[in-house]
Amino acid sequence: xxxxxxxxxxxxxxxxxxxxxxxxxxxxxxxxxxxxxxxxxxxxxxxxxxxxxxxxxxxxxxxxxxxxxxxxxxxxxxxxxxxxxxxxxxxxxxxxxxxxxxxxxxxxxxxxxxxxxxxxxxxxxxxxxxxxxxxxxxxxxxxxxxxxxxxxxxxxxxxxxxxxxxxxxxxxxxxxxxxxxxxxxxxxxxxxxxxxxxxxxxxxxxxxxxxxxxxxxxxxxxxxxxxxxxxxxxxxxxxxxxxxxxxxxxxxxxxxx
Amino acid sequence: xxxxxxxxxxxxxxxxxxxxxxxxxxxxxxxxxxxxxxxxxxxxxxxxxxxxxxxxxxxxxxxxxxxxxxxxxxxxxxxxxxxxxxxxxxxxxxxxxxxxxxxxxxxxxxxxxxxxxxxxxxxxxxxxxxxxxxxxxxxxxxxxxxxxx
Numbered sequence: 109x110x111x112x113x114x115x116x117x118x119x120x121x122x123x124x125x126x127x128x129x130x131x132x133x134x135x136x137x138x139x140x141x142x143x144x145x146x147x148x149x150x151x152x153x154x155x156x157x158x159x160x161x162x163x164x165x166x167x168x169x170x171x172x173x174x175x176x177x178x179x180x181x182x183x184x185x186x187x188x189x190x191x192x193x194x195x196x197x198x199x200x201x202x203x204x205x206x207x208x209x210x211x212x213x214x215x216x217x218x219x220x221x222x223x224x225x226x227x228x229x230x231x232x233x234x235x236x237x238x239x240x241x242x243x244x245x246x247x248x249x250x251x252x253x254x255x256x257x258x259x260x261x262x263x264x265x266x267x268x269x270x271x272x273x274x275x276x277x278x279x280x281x282x283x284x285x286x287x288x289x290x291x292x293x294x295x296x297x298x299x300x301x302x303x304x305x306x307x308x309x310x311x312x313x314x315x316x317x318x319x320x321x322x323x324x325x326x327x328x329x330x331x332x333x334x335x336x337x338x339x340x341x342x343x344x345x346x347x348x349x350x351x352x353x354x355x356x357x358x359x360x361x362x363x364x365x
Numbered sequence: 366x367x368x369x370x371x372x373x374x375x376x377x378x379x380x381x382x383x384x385x386x387x388x389x390x391x392x393x394x395x396x397x398x399x400x401x402x403x404x405x406x407x408x409x410x411x412x413x414x415x416x417x418x419x420x421x422x423x424x425x426x427x428x429x430x431x432x433x434x435x436x437x438x439x440x441x442x443x444x445x446x447x448x449x450x451x452x453x454x455x456x457x458x459x460x461x462x463x464x465x466x467x468x469x470x471x472x473x474x475x476x477x478x479x480x481x482x483x484x485x486x487x488x489x490x491x492x493x494x495x496x497x498x499x500x501x502x503x504x505x506x507x508x509x510x511x512x513x514x
Contacts, residue, residue: 237428240437240502240509301426302439302507333506336441337467340414340424 117215119170119208123185126163128223131194135319136225138216139199140276141346143233143355144304145339146296147277150231150311151199153328155190158321160197164189166215171208187212195319196225201342203349209276213283220289227259228284228291229318231311232277233298235358245310247296250281256290263317268295274357275350292318300355301347303339305332415469420485423459427491434491436510440484442467445503450510452494457510459486 113124139151154160165185177184187200204212220228234248248268251257273281277293284291294314298307309325309332316323328335414422425438440448440461447462461484469479490512498513 237430240504240507299437302424302437333441334467336439336506337421340439343424344414 117218118211120166120168120211120215122164122166122215122219124164128163128189128191128196130191130196130223130225132224133227134194134196134223134225135227135229136196136198136220136223137229137231137315138280139197139231140280141201141203141342142275142277142350143235143300144298144302144307145343145346146233146298146304146307146311147231148199148201148342149303149305149308149328149335149339150315151197153308153312153325154195154315154323155197155199157323158192158195160190160192160195162188163191166198166212168204168208168212171204171211172202175202195321196220196223203346204276205349206279206353209279210283213280216280217283217287217289221287226290227256228289229315230277230280230291230293231315232275232293232295233300233304233307233311234295235300235355236297237359239297239299239304242297245297245307247294247310247314249295250293252281252285252289252291256292259292259318263314265294265314268293270362272357272360272362274355275353300350301343303336303343305329305335415479415481417479419480419482421463421467421481421483422486423484425486425488427488429491432514434512434514436488436490436508436512438486438488438508438510439506440508441506443484443506445506448503448508450501450508452496452499455490455493457488457490457494459488459508460484 110125111123112126115122137151137154139147141148162179162184166187166189167185172186175186177186177188179188186202187198190197190199198216236242247265249260249265250268250273251260281291281293294311296307296311296314298304305328309328312323312325312328412422423438423440425436428435428437436457438459442463442465443461444464447460449458449460451458463482463484466480466482469481492512492514494512500511500513502509502511
């Protein structure tokens, strides 16, 4: 693995394997393990479908357990960065503790600004108690700016009007909003505790429409059962982290709306 | 007069004593539950989701829905006709054959000779189950077990 550039930022190290040049309009997808692994499954499929290239990684000896990620015989970082055309995908299957996540959010803000990313897409799942019975899944959105809101103009998504968000995306959304970035959170109804490829397919469909790029989800649906088997360990580890982040608060009905 | 006053004081003491006892019992119950959850998690941490004999362990969740408990079990690639659920006391025994054998390399990306053919799990439930008060639904490889209280 050749290193083009290495930079220590606080407790994290950013390693680039080659220079990154994004076409416009430029998008970033941030994929962190959360509800139903919707984000992780979506990103994995997008990486494969659009044949994105791994160009960088982020590691931390403070916030990650001592793990080495090996992909096709090459040592990679726990947070992996892929790119192609006008898209940058930041992907990890590891849960970060809240203090690490706060630091990572600030690093990402700086990094995405430097790379000239115009829009940030945050796909995740929205836990619903009756997911077992649901056939048609709905996707809700939250935008941090009027420019980000423009993205959903002709897309079949519903505004998230009232309620609580908990977990990694709640934190990212707050930090991105404070930094005045154009971020769009997409929450698709899903299982909380099981990997949900169906919800991921719906989420990809929304991303595909927003970006105007065709991403076929047929293979994802066909492979759904195998993905559910493969994702069991990541799901198990994620649930522990989500419990610490009080994910159950998303079921809370707020008093004042 | 003095007797009445003492009686009033003793009554008050007994009420305070009762409240303290209830509070303590409640706190102990909560702590015990939290310790049990921690232990179960720690035990699960080093317990892989598969074994070399060819068994997979499913993901499952237990939720209290008020008048019933909802147990969801994720069984992708399970042959629904072979799903076998039995109860004994507060334990639920689950077995289900896979529609086809799956090689360890298919799900791990690593090598290995192991092939999986069945799901097996024993789930500890919060209550002793009366099998007459159980409803089971299966949909898209997920079992929902409703246990009415």
